[in-house]
Amino acid sequence: MIPTLPRAGGAHLVVLRNLWVHKGGSPWTMALFSIFEPILYLLAIGVGIGGLVGDVPGVEVPYAVYVAPALLATAMMNSALEETGQSAYAKLAFDRFYHSLIVTPVTVTGAVTGEVLWGMLRALITGTGFLAVIAAFGLVQSPWILLAVPAGLLIGFAFGAASLTFTGYVRGWHDYQYMQLIMLPMFLFATTFYPVTVYPEPVQLLVEALPLYHAIELVRGLALGRLGPSLLLNAAYLIVFGTLFLTWARRRWGRLLTS
Amino acid sequence: MSEALIEATGLEKTYPARNRQGTPFRAVAGVAFRVHRGEAFGFLGPNGAGKSSTMRMLAGVSAPTAGTLRILGLDPVADGRRVRARLGVVPQDDSLDTQLTVEENLLVYGLYFGLSRRAVRTKAGELLAFARLEDKAGERVENLSGGMRRRLTIARALINDPEILLLDEPTTGLDPQARHVLWERLFRLKQDGVTLILTTHYMDEAEQLCDRLVVMDKGLIADGGSPRELIERHVTREVLELRFPPGEHEKIGRELGEQVEVLPDRLLWYADDGEQALARATELGIRPLTALVRRAGLEDVFLRLTGRSLTD
Amino acid sequence: MTGGGQVMAFRALAYWLMRYRRTWQGTIVVSVANPILFLLAIGAGLGTLVQEPVEGASYLAFFAPGLLAAAALQNAFVEGGFVVNSALRRERIYPTAAATPLEPGEIFAGHLIFITLRLFISAGAFVVAMALFGLIESVAVGVVITLAATLTGLAFATPLAAWAVTARDISQINTVFRFVVMPLYLFSGTFFSIAQLPEPLETLARITPLWHGVDLCRTLALGTASLGPSLVHAGYLAGLAIAGALIGRVTFRRSLHA
Structure with a gap:
C-alpha cells in the first residue's frame, strides 16, 4: 500500500469529504431544503408583490417570470456563501479541520480550491431544485433556461471564492454581520425585483458594478431566452471576479495555515 | 550508525511582528539534531521553548526562516x-472531524493520502483494533473520552503507514490510566520500526519512550543524549528533597552551597548518596519539615541545565 | 430567595455585556445601516412601481413598520436561537456558568435581559432610520413603536431560547429558520397586505405572532391604531414571551443540570 500523491493538491478529496458529511442525512432532505425556500419566494412574489406592482416598465413578461431567474441566481449564490462562509469558519476555528488537512499531501491550494468547488456543487444542487420549481409553476419562457443552472456555476465560483477570502479574515461569528451588510443591499439593488432603468443614471452605473447584477443578468438573459453578447460580458465579469478572489484566498489561507 | x-x-x-509596534518573535533560534531510523526521539522543554514550532517545521507546514x-x-x-505523504502527525489538539464518525475519520483521512478506498477500509479496520476502538466505529467523535480521542488521532496519523510519526504532547490532559494505555501502544509502534518524534514536558514520558532526547529552552538546544547519559552528565545519582516552612528555603539553600537547587516549595540536594547527605544536614543542625531521598531524573537535568523547573 | 436570584441573573448578564463591549460599535452600525439601505432600495425601486396605496398608505410607509417587526423576529432568532445553542454547545458558555453558584434559571434570566436589550437597541436603530425617511410622526410615537418591536422580538426570543437549549446542534436551528422563520417573514403581512392572500391562508396569517407584531407596529406608525386591537396584539405577544420564559426555566434546568 504505497500512498500516491493526489492530483490538483487534493481539491477533489476536500469535496469528497464534504459529500461524506452529508451522506448520513437522506438526500431528499437536502433537495427539500433547496426547494422549499424558492417555493416560498415565488409564492410571495406571485401572490403578493406581483399583485401590487402590476405592470413594470421595461418588463414585457409576467412579473413572476421576471423575478424568478433573479431568485434562482440569488439562491445559487447563497448556497455557495453558506458553505464557504460560516460553515468553513466553523471548520477552521473550532474543528481545526484545515490544520489537520494540510499535514497530509493535500495542499493549501487544494483545500481552498476544494471548498470553492464544493460551494459550486451546492449551488448546482440548489439551482437544479429551483429550476424544477420554476417549471412546476409554469414560469418557463424559453428552453435556454436549461443553461441557466450550469451558468450559475460561475456564480458559485465568484461568490464562493470571495466569501472564502472573507472567512480568512474573520475574527469571530459577529464579523459575518459585515458580510450581511454588503449582501442585503446588493440583493435589493441588483435588479432582483425591477430593471436597472428605474434608477437615475449614476445609481445605474453603481448597480452595474455589482457582481450580483452580472449574476442575475446572466441567469435572466438565459431564462428569458434573450441571448446577446452582453451575456458573455456578464460571464467574463464573474470569472475574473472569482479568479482574483481565489488567488487572494489562496494567499490569505496560506498565511493562516502555514506561517 | 543507521541512516x-x-x-x-x-x-x-x-x-x-503581528502589528507595526510589535517585534518579530524568534521561536527557534538555531538548533541542530539528527534522528535515525527506528529511534524514539524527544524534545523536552517547558511551554514556549520552541518545541511546537520545531514540530511544525518537521511536519512540512511551516517554512524555516x-x-x-x-x-x-x-x-x-x-x-x-x-514528505507529508510519508509522515504521520498527531497534533496537540486532536482536531478530529467532529462531523464524521470514528471510522469515517480514518477513511476520509486515508483518501487525503491518495489511498484506494479498498486499501483504506482494510487499514481503518486494523487501526480501530490497534486503537481499541472497534466497538466505537460508528460513534460520533464528540461522544469519545479524551483518551479515546487521542488514540483515534494516533490511529488516524498511522493510516498511511508513516515512516515517521510526529507526536506533539501526546499525553497532555489525559488521566494516568489513559496515559499508560497510550504509552503501551506507542511502544508497540516503536517495536514495529516506526520512528517516533515527540515533544513533552513530562519527565516520566520522556524516560519511558525516548531513546534519545534534546533539552530545549528559549529556542535553543541545551544538551542532548539518552536519558541515562544526560542524567550522568549533569546530575548525581540521588537527590535529597527537603521542605521547610515558607520563606526559609532561600536562606538555608545559600548555607548549603552549590550542590543545592532552591525551588519555591523545596530544596534539592544533589548527592551520590542521599542518606549520607541527610545525615550531614542533621549534623549541621538543619531540621526540615520533611525529607525524601529519590533517584535523580530528567527533571533534575533540566533544572541544572536551565536553572528553571519545567513547569514554570 | 428572589432577591438573590435577581442579583445572580445580573452576574450572568454581566458576561454578555462584557462580551458585547467588543462588538457593539459594529452591531450598531449594522443595525442602522441595514434598514437605511433596505428602505432606500425599496423607496427608490419597488416603491416607485407600486402606484396604488396599500392599506391606505404609500408602499414605503406601509412596508417600513412591517419590516421593523420582521427584523425583530430575525434578531430574536439570531440571539435566542443561534447564540443560545452556541453558548450551550460550541462555546460552552452555559456549562461553564453552571459550574459556578449560578442556577440554570438565573443563567437564562441573565441572557434574556441581554437579549431584550439587544432587541431594543436594534429596534431603536431601525426607528431612527425610519425617522430619516420621514416615517415617524413624533418622538413619542418612535418610542412606542420601538417598545412594540422589542415586544414582538421577545415573543419569539423566549420560546426559541427555551427550545434552542435542547437542540442537538446548529443544523437543527437552521432547519427551524428555513421552515418556520422564513415563511413567517414572507407571509405575515410584511411585504404585502395579508388581505391579498386567499381565504384560508389569510386566517392562518392572522393567527401568526408576527402578523400581530406587524399590525401593532404598522397601525402605530400610520396613526391608525385603536386601543382594543392594540391591546389584543400586545397581550398575545406578551403571553408568548411569558410562556417561553416559563418553559425556558424548565428546559434550561434540564439541559444544564442533566
Whole structure:
C-alpha cells in the first residue's frame, strides 16, 4: 500500500469529504431544503408583490417570470456563501479541520480550491431544485433556461471564492454581520425585483458594478431566452471576479495555515 | 550508525511582528539534531521553548526562516507534499472531524493520502483494533473520552503507514490510566520500526519512550543524549528533597552551597548518596519539615541545565 | 430567595455585556445601516412601481413598520436561537456558568435581559432610520413603536431560547429558520397586505405572532391604531414571551443540570 500523491493538491478529496458529511442525512432532505425556500419566494412574489406592482416598465413578461431567474441566481449564490462562509469558519476555528488537512499531501491550494468547488456543487444542487420549481409553476419562457443552472456555476465560483477570502479574515461569528451588510443591499439593488432603468443614471452605473447584477443578468438573459453578447460580458465579469478572489484566498489561507 | 531520517542544522523560525509596534518573535533560534531510523526521539522543554514550532517545521507546514532541514532526504519546503505523504502527525489538539464518525475519520483521512478506498477500509479496520476502538466505529467523535480521542488521532496519523510519526504532547490532559494505555501502544509502534518524534514536558514520558532526547529552552538546544547519559552528565545519582516552612528555603539553600537547587516549595540536594547527605544536614543542625531521598531524573537535568523547573 | 436570584441573573448578564463591549460599535452600525439601505432600495425601486396605496398608505410607509417587526423576529432568532445553542454547545458558555453558584434559571434570566436589550437597541436603530425617511410622526410615537418591536422580538426570543437549549446542534436551528422563520417573514403581512392572500391562508396569517407584531407596529406608525386591537396584539405577544420564559426555566434546568 504505497500512498500516491493526489492530483490538483487534493481539491477533489476536500469535496469528497464534504459529500461524506452529508451522506448520513437522506438526500431528499437536502433537495427539500433547496426547494422549499424558492417555493416560498415565488409564492410571495406571485401572490403578493406581483399583485401590487402590476405592470413594470421595461418588463414585457409576467412579473413572476421576471423575478424568478433573479431568485434562482440569488439562491445559487447563497448556497455557495453558506458553505464557504460560516460553515468553513466553523471548520477552521473550532474543528481545526484545515490544520489537520494540510499535514497530509493535500495542499493549501487544494483545500481552498476544494471548498470553492464544493460551494459550486451546492449551488448546482440548489439551482437544479429551483429550476424544477420554476417549471412546476409554469414560469418557463424559453428552453435556454436549461443553461441557466450550469451558468450559475460561475456564480458559485465568484461568490464562493470571495466569501472564502472573507472567512480568512474573520475574527469571530459577529464579523459575518459585515458580510450581511454588503449582501442585503446588493440583493435589493441588483435588479432582483425591477430593471436597472428605474434608477437615475449614476445609481445605474453603481448597480452595474455589482457582481450580483452580472449574476442575475446572466441567469435572466438565459431564462428569458434573450441571448446577446452582453451575456458573455456578464460571464467574463464573474470569472475574473472569482479568479482574483481565489488567488487572494489562496494567499490569505496560506498565511493562516502555514506561517 | 543507521541512516539519518531527519537532519537539521542551524534551524531557525522567526514569526513576523503581528502589528507595526510589535517585534518579530524568534521561536527557534538555531538548533541542530539528527534522528535515525527506528529511534524514539524527544524534545523536552517547558511551554514556549520552541518545541511546537520545531514540530511544525518537521511536519512540512511551516517554512524555516534559516538553516537547513532534510527529512527523508528531501527538502520539506520544496517537496512538502512528498514528505507529508510519508509522515504521520498527531497534533496537540486532536482536531478530529467532529462531523464524521470514528471510522469515517480514518477513511476520509486515508483518501487525503491518495489511498484506494479498498486499501483504506482494510487499514481503518486494523487501526480501530490497534486503537481499541472497534466497538466505537460508528460513534460520533464528540461522544469519545479524551483518551479515546487521542488514540483515534494516533490511529488516524498511522493510516498511511508513516515512516515517521510526529507526536506533539501526546499525553497532555489525559488521566494516568489513559496515559499508560497510550504509552503501551506507542511502544508497540516503536517495536514495529516506526520512528517516533515527540515533544513533552513530562519527565516520566520522556524516560519511558525516548531513546534519545534534546533539552530545549528559549529556542535553543541545551544538551542532548539518552536519558541515562544526560542524567550522568549533569546530575548525581540521588537527590535529597527537603521542605521547610515558607520563606526559609532561600536562606538555608545559600548555607548549603552549590550542590543545592532552591525551588519555591523545596530544596534539592544533589548527592551520590542521599542518606549520607541527610545525615550531614542533621549534623549541621538543619531540621526540615520533611525529607525524601529519590533517584535523580530528567527533571533534575533540566533544572541544572536551565536553572528553571519545567513547569514554570 | 428572589432577591438573590435577581442579583445572580445580573452576574450572568454581566458576561454578555462584557462580551458585547467588543462588538457593539459594529452591531450598531449594522443595525442602522441595514434598514437605511433596505428602505432606500425599496423607496427608490419597488416603491416607485407600486402606484396604488396599500392599506391606505404609500408602499414605503406601509412596508417600513412591517419590516421593523420582521427584523425583530430575525434578531430574536439570531440571539435566542443561534447564540443560545452556541453558548450551550460550541462555546460552552452555559456549562461553564453552571459550574459556578449560578442556577440554570438565573443563567437564562441573565441572557434574556441581554437579549431584550439587544432587541431594543436594534429596534431603536431601525426607528431612527425610519425617522430619516420621514416615517415617524413624533418622538413619542418612535418610542412606542420601538417598545412594540422589542415586544414582538421577545415573543419569539423566549420560546426559541427555551427550545434552542435542547437542540442537538446548529443544523437543527437552521432547519427551524428555513421552515418556520422564513415563511413567517414572507407571509405575515410584511411585504404585502395579508388581505391579498386567499381565504384560508389569510386566517392562518392572522393567527401568526408576527402578523400581530406587524399590525401593532404598522397601525402605530400610520396613526391608525385603536386601543382594543392594540391591546389584543400586545397581550398575545406578551403571553408568548411569558410562556417561553416559563418553559425556558424548565428546559434550561434540564439541559444544564442533566
